[in-house]
Amino acid sequence: MLYGILAATTALLLTAVLAALLRGPVLRAGIVDRRRQRPVPLFGGLAVVAATCLVAGMGQWTRVAPLGGGVGDLLVAGAGIAALGLVADVWRLRARVLVAGAAVAAACVVPYEETGVAAGLLAVSWIVFVTLAFRALDHADGLTGTVGVVTAFGAGACAAAEVMDGLAVLLSVLAAALTGFLMHNWPPARIGLGACGSLFTGFLLASAAVTARAGYPLGSSVRVLFPLTAVATADVVLVALSRLMARRSLLRGGPDHLAHRLRRLGLTPPGAVVLLGAGAFAAVLAGVLVHSGWAGEQAVLWVVGGMSVVVLGLLRVPVYGVRRAVPTQTAASSASSTSARTSARTSTRASAQVTVPLRVRNG
Template identity: 70%
Template sequence: MLYGIAAATAALLLAAVLAALLRVPALRLGLLDRRRQRPLPVLGGLAVVVVTCLVAWMGEWTRVAPLGDGVGRLLAAAAAVALLGLVADVWRLRARVLVAGTAVAAACVVPYDETGVPGGMLAVGCVVLASLAFKGLDHADGLAGTVGVVTAFGAGACAAAEVMDGLAVLLSVFAAALTGFLMHNWHPARVGMGACGSLFTGFLLSSSVVFTRAGYALGPSAAVAFCLGAVAAADAVLVVLARLLARHPLLRRRPDHLAHQLRRIGLTPQGSVVLLGAGSFSAVLVGVLVHTGWTGDGAVLWVAGVSLLAVLVLLRVPVQPPRRGPRVPVQPPRRGTSTQVTGHMRVRNG
């Protein structure tokens, strides 16, 4: 217990410091997220990955908090997915490369002896979809980190209920590292998560849920997994439906995610993240209660109904392309004057 508190505190402080330090090299190397209104350095996710792995492996190495069977392999696979995301941050990778790499990593950690081969293949697909869904959440300042912290605490509670102490400690350390990162990622963000951090977040959380629910029936396990990732799932469904209805390519970036639509109906950037964080907390709480048996599986239907209603309402909000600044009319030069062209404007001399 004391080690868990000390490890989480160390992870929070180290992640906050490292995220601040990595901001400068990210700016110098041009590792920026240009989807925002301002270029945002994206090495903050690397800080979360490094700190989580470092603190967790220190507990394993000292045997103070051993990770347990399979959890070390899970963390190594998550780190490999984070490395793939870092490559995607530096060089543009096709989506199929990210999908294939994440699928290979997931196939290496699924406990087939408890899930069976068909269930294991389904679990691999769920891990891949969850990883990509969390990558999609990184479209607004503080959103992916906030949802990740809430989900990590929920998954950690489920792991603790199954007496998986090593996995519970790992998730608490990860939640603390994300909190330290959020100190620099809250609006207006000074550093972003990037594909490195978002893929690591989605992979680690979804794989942890697979580990926790291994051996349970498929239906209830899918219900718990949906509750823990309800916000990411709703965002993915909203994006797919909006782009299909508008006949836009699914993989082409557009401002049609949850936070984008909430801002269009009048919420502030901070308000949209707080609202989605509260929604994530409510859904995660239902998932934990279902997992521990405090409530029946029917409670999941309320989460699914509210998520579907939110998607349908936000789907009716028109997606407008980003506005461009007004064009400045250019007056033709008079005789006896010279013009110098600078950018899109002419400067008159003489």
């Protein structure tokens, strides 16, 4: 217990310090998030990965809190996918490269002896989906970190219920590292998570949840795993449906994610993050209660229903090619300006005393 508190505190402080140290050099190097109107340096994810690996690895090395073989392999695979994300932050990588890398890493950590081959392959697909979903969730300041912290606590509770102490410690360290990162990423962000941190977070959370549910029937596992990642899943479903309905490419970016639409409804950036974080907490709590047996498996129906309402409701928010309507008064003023310019040109041609063309400005 004491080591867990010490490890979490160390991860939080180490991440906060590393993120602050990396911000200046990365900004000068020009490695910034190009999706934003203001340049936000990346590599905040590098601080999260470094702190998580260092603190968890120190517990393994000193044998104070051994992770165990399976959890150690999971951490190594997560570091590998984080390295791939780091490359994607510096140079553009095709989506298929990230999918292939996540699939290889997931295939190395799924416990096939407990899940079986068929369920293991489904688990690999689910891990890849969640990994990329967390990368897509990184479309607003503070969102991935907030949802990641909530999910890490939920998955850690599931691991603790299965007496997987090493996995629970790893997830608590990850939650603490993300909390330290949020000190610099809360809107308005001073540093971004990037593909390095978002892929690492999604992969670690999905793999840990699969490990905690290994050995359970497939149907009951789905009823637990889905609520743990309901917000990330809702974001992917919303974007996919929106782009298909608009006949846009699924790989073409746009301001059509959850936080983007909530902002169009009038929420502030922190307000959108808090609202989505509260939704993630409610869904994760349902998953933890189902896993521990304190709630029936039908509780997942509330999560599915809530997600469906959110997705269908936000689909009605226009996000593509939105233009502000020209007010009647402005249009009349513009017509008056056009008439004035025409009169000025006529006056210029009629009188030789006017040597400079008149320019009538609207407004």
